[in-house]
Amino acid sequence: MTSQEGRQARHRPVWVNPFIGAANPASGITAVPSRRRLPGGPTAPATVSRLIRDELMLDGNPRLNLATFVSTWMEPEAHALMGDIADRNLVDRDEYPATAELEQRCIPMLRHLWNAPDPDASLGTSTVGSSEACMLGGMALKRRWSQRNADRYAAGARPNLVMGVNTQVCWKKFCNYWEVEPRLVPMEGDRFHLGAEEAAERCDENTIGVVAVLGSTMDGSYEPVADICAALDVLEERTGWSVPVHVDAASGGMIAPFLEPDLVWDFRLPRVASINVSGHKYGMVYPGLGWVLWRDRDALPGDLVEHVDYLGGDVATFTLNFSRSGSQVVAQYYNFLRLGYEGFREVQGALRQVATHLAGQIEGLGCFRLLTRGDELPVFAFTTADDVTRFNVYDVSRRLREWGWLVPAYAFPPNREDLRVLRVVCRNGFSLDLADRLADDLRGLLPWLHRQSAPMFGPDDATSFHH
DSSP states (O other), X not given: OOHHHHHHHHHSOOOOBTTTBOSSGGGSOSSXXXXXXXXXXXXXXXXXXXXXXXXXXXXXXXXGBOSOOSOOOOOHHXXXXXXXXXXXXXXXXXXXHHHHHHHHHHXXXXXXXXXXXXXXXXXXEEESHHHHHHHHHHHHHHHHHHHHTHHHHHTTOOOEEEEETTXXXXXXXHXXXXXXXXXXXXXXXXXXXXXXXXXXXXXXXXXEEEEEEBSXXXXXXBOOHHHHHHHXXXXXXXXXXXXXXXXXXXXXXXXXXXXXXXXXOSTTSTTEEEEEEETTTTTXXXXXXXXXXXXXXXXXXXXXXXXXXTTSSOEEEOOSOOOOBSHHHHHHXXXXXXXXXXXXXXXXXXHXXXXXXXXXXXXXXXXXXXXXXXSSSSEEEEEEOTTXXXXXXXXXXXXXXXXXXXXXXXXXXXXXXXXXXXXXXXXXXXXXXXXXXXXXXXXXXXXXXXXXXSOOOOGGGOOOOOO
């Protein structure tokens, strides 16, 4: 080989097959990288990116995931904005005051939206999703109760929290982690969520609060917050027990104010002490972002708020997490400015139109019975008709998955475990065209399903439940 040929060989690109390793050790990979151990040395950025992207091709299409409530689409400008500030620590307010200021602007926007008595008060915080927001709301309820019942609490009285069995699992976690007795009200008949009288019946002097859900995960329905508060008013008149209400408005908090402004569920009710919402659901921000607000300073005990100064200035903080990116908060502020009240009303109204349209299409197939119609949250649940015996909801879910659609099938909780349903969540980015396509695909599957002699799949084959 001549010297010129040698130089050409040394500079000739080496093709790397990431699944069998490289022919040239200089490329960074000489064998298939371990999936469970840290590699012995560095690897070329392009190679690692290719490896990961190839694996992620196995994920489903987020736009066709009708199981999840979380946002799967944002405008390109918002997407780019999140990337630009992903490196800014939201809690470091001394170093990133502009980012922190945007969070403080979002809080009064939500307080005005939810009719807080002092809308400009800084009684709220952003969180990593509604799960953290619910934990903070629950902690405030427990601390408020323990301070008012210090003697009894010290003597061993165990606090309890009343809620429907349909509440999201974060509330059961709260009760487990903070040693609170969960008093879960079961479903009965066609009542698929918490009822007012059922809530009041389970309260006593140790009840720290009642959780009312504005938009049940199970079927998209609203719990009767005003009726629950009224029943607790009667209870207080009779017993003297003052039981506050926390509204878990993870989804409905960004739907009801725009589509049912006259529906009284928020701080207009004096008994509502706190409210949470998921910015990453119908706030239309990528996960994870939540918000929790308190009615007044009495609802948020001051000894829960910590102050730190080692980031360069005094920072008041009441969160379970500490360091996190400010990108989701900035994206929420972008959506608030971008859409305004009328923009949110139009977007959420369009989603409800899609949900009710698709629910009608599915009901028109004749094989299904609707439990809800998408006329509260743009979410609806349905099951097979009584005369359908050759297939079940699990068969439908499995067959739809073959077309790329993720529609969960699951059983309702006690006392309606006998009811097996499918649920569709309509989010920003799910259009009428896609809804019609889903209805057409479901219609096309029915001849195959009717040819079965009996259901083929059961609960063990169900699509995972997503919140």
